[in-house]
Amino acid sequence: MTTNSHEALNFLMNEQPLISVTGLKKHFPVTGGMFAKSQHYVRAVDDVSFDIREGETLGLVGESGCGKTTTGRLILRLMEPTAGQVCFEGDNILGYSPKQMLAVRRKMQIIFQDPYASLNPRMRVEEIVGEGLLIHKLATDRRERKEKVRQLLQQVGLQSEHLYRYPHEFSGGQRQRIGIARALALHPKFIVADEPISALDVSIQAQIINLLQDLQQELGLTYLFISHDLRVVKHISNWVAVMYLGKIVEIATCAELYAHPLHPYTQSLLAAIPVIHRKNNAEPAKVSGESSGPANVPDGCRFYHRCPQRTRGCQENTFPLKSVADKHLVACRLY
Amino acid sequence: MSPILEINNIKTHFFTDAGVVHAVDGVSLSIAPQETLGLVGESGSGKSVTAMSVMRLIPQPPGRIVSGSIMFDGRDLCQMTENELCGIRGKDISMVFQEPMTSLNPVFTIGEQVAEPMRLHLGYNRKQALERSIELLKQVGISAAERVVRQYPHQLSGGMRQRVMIAMALGCHPKLLIADEPTTALDVTIQAQILELIKQLKAELGMAMLLITHDLGIVANVASRVAIMYAGKIVESAETGELFSHPLHPYTQGLLASIPDLTDSCPHKRLQAIPGTVPNLLSPPKGCRFQPRCDKAMDKCNQEPQLIETHGGHFVSCWNKS
DSSP states (O other), rough: HHHHEEEEHHHHSSSSSSSEEEEEEEEEOOSSOOOOSSSSEEEEEEEEEEETTTEEEEEEEOOTSSSHHHHHHHHHHHOOOOOOEEEEETGGGOOOHHHHHHHHHEEEEEOOOHHHHTTOTTSHHHOOOOHHHHHTSSSSSSHHHHHHHHHHHHTTTGGGGGGGGGGGSSSHEEEEEEEEHHHHHHOEEEEEEEEEESSHHHHHHHHHHHHOOOOOOOOHHHEEEEEEEEHHHHHHHHHEEETTTTTEEEEEHHHHHHHHHHSHHHHHHHHHHHOOOOOOOOOOOOOOOOOOOOGGGGGGGGGGGGGGTOOHHHHOOOOOOEEETTTEEESSOOO | OOOOOEEEEEEEEETTTTTEEEEEEEEEEEETTTTTTEEOOOTTSHHHHHHHHHOOOOTTTEEEEEEEEEEEEEEEEEOOOOHHHTTTTTTTEEOOOSOEEEOOOOOOOOOHHHHHHHHHSSSSOHHHHHHHHHHHHHHHTTTTHHHHHOOGGGGGGGGHHHHHHHHHHHHOOOOOEESSSSSSSSSSHHHHHHHHHHHHHHHTTEEEEEEESSSSHHHHHOOOOEEETTEEEEEEEEEEEHHSSOSSSHHHHHHHSSSSTOOOSSSOOOOOOOOOOOOOOSOOOOTTTTTTTTTTTTTGGGGGOOOEEETTEEEEEOGGGO
């Protein structure tokens, strides 16, 4: 079933993607005590597949507990997957040795969500942004490192004098710029942006979104943009994948997903966004209840308990991602 | 009809080692009975400090309400003793905070916490308070209320905890509910449910509400009037529909323009971001505080503009419109 959906996606994309994820799983064991007979698992990521072409952005959306952050970390091998494949430029990096990973890590970087927690408070900006340069031998000495960091800071809209300061001396938006400069330091091809603007004020979010888009154009970057904010995702993505409790429930080009959301969960996410000017007066159906969380994933369709269109069959069967329109896959009984 | 809450030129300053932070610097607001006023602003605008000032919860030191009055139901809250205020907090004015995990006491059961205001203010005994708590929890959409009253906060999800906070706030039928970013910490589908719940309860109980948020979308759907705060001052206020169709202050216009719009047909055009950052409130700029970031700034902006009514309840503080 996984292969089918991945083949379907490959067919849609028509060329060698930069990143290709197949059947990715991450199950966290939760033991019931020393003498527990059976193992209970948190199925955080449960059979996720997608591709990202070079120069494009895949928006990965979902609410808390859907597994999107875990997916981002698995791709970078910041966590080891339980199963699956992650191909970067055609090669499966899950089989790489530490030495091979070192080389690949230069090309794959991450921007974290929390600009307060992701910068070491005891390091100056120059050290934070330049740390990778010496490790990967992109700068031979401190002087060269300082010069490269200076250029990076300029690229993200900061100044030279910021080199000597500590994180606590900056605002949230500025710290996030430092995080972006750090991600760019090694000239990567691929960046996982894990909710990079959620912690920022609205007017600063706009500045950072513009920066990320400018950098993408200038440097030919490929992004996996993880977010719960559908407005921002629409603005920045070429493709969008919607996750729920560890699985992708719908994936399509950006224009197609927002114009024709098919999965009831996607529809409810869109309906839930507070909009200033509602196009028509009809209030779309709101979804009830809360997700059961990844530790208590139900059998059958995971959205069953909250779905306004559920039937008996949904509780007993699972539905794989299926191509339903040009550049649009959805996993639902309805299609 | 006289307003239930009238804030007159409140100034709340924080006296720190680094200097005086002018967090709220001359704010006036009023809320009619049963009305919902949305107070919108970003970090550092002073909106939470305004709410805490109303509840007289500003830590002293380093904070102090240095001038102004807060009239609630005809009485000045700034002149009341702590005892008198205790009789109002949780009873006539209730508050729902942003982070339900840190606002709920982790060592008491849900039942004990929801019951507390009723036992304190209404003199209920344990049994009465427990029964009423179960009713309230059901009213806020927690169907397994009999079980939840015996649980502790850490056993509940974010959405459930926020419902508990709302139940706590409503126990004594307050006349005014202050909700400080009540849904920011929640997922968007849960947020929609909680907002729906708040709207419904407000209508049922006939409460007024001060809703504080940075999300203009929320305010558009819940509030009848909106006030926009920037750097400790109110820069614009109007009826909700009017504000969104005719925003007058450059900051309001900038905020609206910087939100990616779901209805945009071209998804990748550049957002109109407001350049720069909010001013340091230790030493706010002279004159209009938005001037350094404003694309319509003129010489006159070196003088501070006043909040003036332009037409039909629409107030703005900007030289460009006077």
